[in-house]
Amino acid sequence: MDASLRPPGAGWNLLARNYDARMLRGGTLADGKVVAPERAAELLEAVIEPQDRICIEGNNQKHADFLAKALASVSPARVHDLHVVQSNIALAAHLDIFESGIARRLDFCYAGPQGLRLAQLVADGKVQVGAIHTYLELYSRYFTDLTPRVSLIAAEAADRDGNLYTGPNTEDTPAIVEATAFKSGVLIAQVNRIVDKLPRVDVPGDWVSFVVEAPTPHYIEPIFTRDPAAITDIQVLMAMMVVRGIYEKYGVSRLNHGIGFDTAAVELILPTYAEELGLRGKICRYMSVNPCPTLIPAIESGFVETIHCAGSELGMERYVAERSDVFFTGRDGSMRSNRIFCQLAGHYADLFIGSTLQVDLEGNSSTATLARITGFGGAPNFGSESRGRRHGSPAWLQAGREAHRGGMPRGRKLVVQMVETFREGLSSTFVEKLDAWELMDTFNMPLPPVMVYGDDLTHIVTEEGIANLLLCDTLAERAQAIRGVAGYTAVGRARDRHMVEKLRERGAILYPEDIGVDKRLASRDLLAARSIKDLVRWSDGLYAPPARFRNW
Amino acid sequence: MDASLRPPGAGWNLLARNYDARMLRGGTLADGKVVAPERAAELLEAVIEPQDRICIEGNNQKHADFLAKALASVSPARVHDLHVVQSNIALAAHLDIFESGIARRLDFCYAGPQGLRLAQLVADGKVQVGAIHTYLELYSRYFTDLTPRVSLIAAEAADRDGNLYTGPNTEDTPAIVEATAFKSGVLIAQVNRIVDKLPRVDVPGDWVSFVVEAPTPHYIEPIFTRDPAAITDIQVLMAMMVVRGIYEKYGVSRLNHGIGFDTAAVELILPTYAEELGLRGKICRYMSVNPCPTLIPAIESGFVETIHCAGSELGMERYVAERSDVFFTGRDGSMRSNRIFCQLAGHYADLFIGSTLQVDLEGNSSTATLARITGFGGAPNFGSESRGRRHGSPAWLQAGREAHRGGMPRGRKLVVQMVETFREGLSSTFVEKLDAWELMDTFNMPLPPVMVYGDDLTHIVTEEGIANLLLCDTLAERAQAIRGVAGYTAVGRARDRHMVEKLRERGAILYPEDIGVDKRLASRDLLAARSIKDLVRWSDGLYAPPARFRNW
Structure with a gap:
């Protein structure tokens, strides 16, 4: 609430009083905190007010897709001119709400495949873009001038008290939840299932306003899986130069890798090329990165000792659980990811x-x-x-x-x-x-x-060099x-x-010869794994690649 | 655990198995998760192993002082050579453990009054300093190479399941807790009281290993309180220059203030000097800073609209609770602070x-x-x-x-x-x-x-200018x-x-005349509050200054 909008004599704690009013309206649709999925749109109409700042959770590894669609189905006569403040514009529903006038303003980080349609909507005057952020910037504005009034988040499971289990894909949840819940905002979670006892609690029920069991599990995609079969000899050559000319030269032990085939090649020559150079225990020991399957051989070889992840990766669940010495996991075995800490670890790395x-x-x-x-x-x-x-x-x-x-x-x-x-x-x-x-x-x-x-x-x-x-x-x-x-x-x-x-x-x-890199060795033969199947073998069968990556 | 230390054939999940062993030893001293305060030292001897990385929570506004003293009293024959990784060295006990050989290595952020003794201990070879960090850096290393094996934290209250209520001084807790609990570390909380039902849950009980009810409430100090009576005319002049020459010129709306008298002077001329210049709603709208009492007049005047805090400040509890439109608070009314988000908000501010x-x-x-x-x-x-x-x-x-x-x-x-x-x-x-x-x-x-x-x-x-x-x-x-x-x-x-x-x-x-600052007006008369008593008046009696600041 802008103080300048505070009516004279209105007093204080207006946001909290407004929260109570919203909860009263929404509460009539709920059994305790639980709202039936078929009433989700009705709930959103009851608790969202025109011009609200709203966040629909969704990033690399999970999306509150059911709630996003529910929002797209509300009446624009009741809910309109929303200001969307969220990291990703990834689903059609994220832009449908602008098309219909439910939303008007947008502050975000990343659009990906929806970028083309977003550009068109901007040109048509349907979306007013405030700014494009990096993740930490946007989260930081959640605590200053862009605090969400209503947030729609996604979790693996909830209990009837509203405690949430995010499983391995915690991702952005802590930032969204903390900003919303502690500024009298309404927090609605879509979950894959409601259970009596959660494997662990990731978000205290106190902080959660409503829970909706979605008819289908939240959307998730294996976007960090790189098939070693697609790595070229040239990428191996570049990886060798990185190992000798940079990692070895500076003694790089804390680092963050991008998610392309180039860095996958670096990961895959650690157990071969870097091992021969005697670099184990000297480089690449601590990483902040998603659990990319191409890291498996380097983990198994004792190269990478610790990995903190922003989110998880489909198929890596069992492997991560069985490598809790390396990954951050809960006592239930599944990973605890957190984009804030992963971004911080990467920012302050070497x-x-x-x-x-x-x-x-x-x-x-x-x-x-x-x-x-x-x-x-x-x-x-x-x-x-x-x-x-x-x-x-x-x-x-x-x-x-x-x-x-x-x-x-x-x-x-x-x-x-x-x-x-x-x-x-x-x-x-x-x-x-x-x-x-x-x-x-x-x-x-x-x-x-x-x-x-x-x-x-x-x-x-x-x-070249x-x-x-x-x-x-x-x-x-x-x-x-x-x-x-x-x-x-x-x-x-x-x-x-x-x-x-x-x-x-x-x-x-x-150039390669200046740093002792023999170009003749630069071939796929140096890769510790040359296929997804090799990665599965390295993992002792714990890595379960999604169907699209299985060709055997 | 360093992978290089992994014994051949030892397999995986060594940290988790080691956690179970520690819990088995510690569990014999506990009733569920609750350990009697007189057994605290015994508990620490049971769960801490030589060379462990350990974090004793303590920052500006709260300290796990009881557990720090308990650690200082353990047998150095059993617990020794610890590596301390924590933000503050503030209490005598923090250095006593180095004197006795319980601890040897130190990575930290800030020493304050203990800095002199720390310097002596370094000179004597009793403390090996790894590095001096800023807060976010140290937290980020908790997720890479400095993850604590055992953390001793402080909270306001706990229930018997180990759920914690930190009240307004959450501060560093989320960073410490997340790194420790999700890397099979032992988390011990000292609390002021154990209750049946918490006002709110700040840390899920799942994440907490043991709870100790300390005989006295955790140490806390009002370090952000600046008495307006000590502000000088010269500081008012400088504050006027800041308002005209910087805040007005650039239209600064998101910002972070230091905690000295200089910036207190800026805060106290917002409702007078800046108001006359028509700057309300244009500057100083969103702040990340502790709840300094000198902000009260600017809040009451509608200047500062939102404040996110790293920690709280003694005496400001009721005021903050009644100004939840401005501060981040829980549904129980008390503030939710969090140093990570406050640091991020300040870093990305204007x-x-x-x-x-x-x-x-x-x-x-x-x-x-x-x-x-x-x-x-x-x-x-x-x-x-x-x-x-x-x-x-x-x-x-x-x-x-x-x-x-x-x-x-x-x-x-x-x-x-x-x-x-x-x-x-x-x-x-x-x-x-x-x-x-x-x-x-x-x-x-x-x-x-x-x-x-x-x-x-x-x-x-x-x-001068x-x-x-x-x-x-x-x-x-x-x-x-x-x-x-x-x-x-x-x-x-x-x-x-x-x-x-x-x-x-x-x-x-x-120079002042270049930016329309009239030096003749630069006097304490411009301050919206000239004493602590004035601040209490502005707060409508909600601010309750600690005794040392009361001279009426």
Whole structure:
């Protein structure tokens, strides 16, 4: 409630009194806290008021899809002009409510496949976008100016007191729940089942207003599963360079991996290539990342010792439960994920490594593509220098010595982009100007949507070599270091050979032979697992890949 | 557990099996989950193993002091070489355990009054300091390489199932509890009382191993209470400059205040000076800060609309409960604090403003003083550029336009230091070289302990004027902008008058007359409350100041 809207003489605790009124209306539809699924839309009409800020939970691994559809079916005459504040726009229902006028304003993080339709709705004036956030930013605004009035969340199970069990996919729930429940907001949970006794309590019933048993389990998708069969020899070569030229050089032990095939290749050569180099116990010990199946061989080999996850991954449930030394799990055996802590662990880690679609000559990179509104989720947080960090580690201090020569000494986070010089369709990854500039104009954004800024980036790894941007003193040197690993792209061909050679002498450009990487060994043979079936074998049968990944 | 320590053939889930063994030993001393206070030391001897990582909860507003003392009384023959991983070293018992060899290694955030003794123990080789962290960093390491094996926490009350009620001082509890409970760690809570039915559940009983009813309520101190009677005319002048030259100029609506008298002065002129300027509803609407009593007049006047708190403040309980529109509270009325979310809200806000003891000519600042090991708690996180931020706001975009002239456009967080040119004892705030350099040598630290780095800082406000560092293009200009507001200190007297005049023309230096601040009005008369008694009056009698602040 904006204080400026407080009517004179209205007194205080208006939100709490308003909550009581909503609960009175909603309570007539409930048996205790439990509302029958066929009355879900009626419940939403009873407890949601026009112009409410509302959050429909949904992120990578679970979605309050039943409640989202119920909301899309309410009468726009009763519920309208809502302000949606949620991390993901992923389901058709998330946009249907804008089409019908139930919602009007939107603050979010990530749109994915709905990005095209979202762009159209913005152009049609049906959606007013406030801003596109990273996850932690949006959660932080839940506690300042974007606190939800009503939140629709998803959990695995509930008991009749409203206690919730989220199982392995806790994800965003703690942030949404805490902001809503402790600012007199209404919290409605859809659950797969209502039981007498929960395996564990993830959200205290005190905090929950209503529970609805959905007719079908909440939507979930295996989006972090990468089939090793699709990893190429070139990706293995790049992975070898990462291991020798970055992980070994700096002694990187705490890190966050992106979720592409490039980093999957790194994970899969830990038990082979890195093991031979004697790097076990020295690199890659603590990770914050989803439980990607390609991590299994590195876990089984004793490389990765601890993993904290933002969410879970379909098929990994039993494996995670049986590897509680590595993953965070409850006493019931299932994982406890939490996007806040995973994002924090990644932000303050020694290194982030991911991929991108475009890189310019300052090193700015973006995955934003024309005609869609997407957003970056957590990547800008992982992939940015942690300026508030004060504790040292060998990797952070060594990177800091390279970055801050002269002046106040300090540490530096390693931020690495791992890209092939040409993408599919033979378009160049390296560009003079990012598409982000055009996107800014098209969608009337205040700034170009850059995922990782050039001055946050420390290394670019391509199949040609590694550019170490920390050792570049000027923007001109930085541009040449980037050209020097940009291969046969137009950007790469326009390199100044003399300057590139000087940068190489200084170590600002490293080619495979400079770091002892034998290109002849760069083949899929180095992968500890070459198929999903191999991963199952490594897991001792505990990993149960979803049907679409089984071809045996 | 380090995987490298995993004995061959030992299998998996070793931590969980070890947890069961500890619980079996501890269980013999318990009635269900409840352990009698006189058996607390015995319990700790039963469940703690040598070399365990251990966390004793304690921060600004509450301390597990009973359990800390119990730990100090265990036999060092049984419990020894512990690795302490906790935010605060505040109680004598926290260091007693190092003296006796119960503990050996330490990773922490902040030492405060124990800093002197800590320094001595380090010199004596009794404490091996790993690193000094900010809060979020340490929490993030709880989920990577510093997960506690046993945590001793404090809560207001428990029921017999182990459900905990933290009341208004939740503070660090969620971070500690989640990391410990979900990595098979032992969680022991000291509570002020065990009851049949809790006012609300803050921590589910599932997650808690043992509960001990302490003989005395946990230690708590009113550390955020500033008596308006001690605010000076000079502080009022600086506050006026902040309101006009920064808050009004940029339209700062989301922010974090430090806890000194300087920022208290800003809070207390909102209902007078800022109101007259028509700034209500335009500045200072959303804050992340503890419930400082000096905020009361600004809340009552409708200036500050929402406050999220890291912890509570003694005496503010009833006021907070009756202002649930502003504060985050549970349905029981008492506040819900949470340091994680408060730190995040502050980090991603538009502005941080605080004070410091020393500033050098690059703008690096530090509160670290010789002969003590202290740490900075949350200030480096609040006071650093949020490089992972991607959503716009008017203040952030305007600061970004000043900071990034040419090149990739982006936003910028405002980070302000508000200091008088001379501190008590007439030592200069402005120095050529920070004491932090000497501290680094004395304590063998890897880096000088800088609180806010110069390139994160955007403004310095003194009684002479405002230096806007965003508008300085070179380090030489930056140094002159700082000299230009450094008054009659040696640093200030050494200014280049010509350069300072040019910086002033450009707006990089602003004196009161440049921003319409009438120095003649700068007196305590502008304060909405001039005493603690005034604050009580503003609160309608709801604020109940601790005895030491009552002089009527």
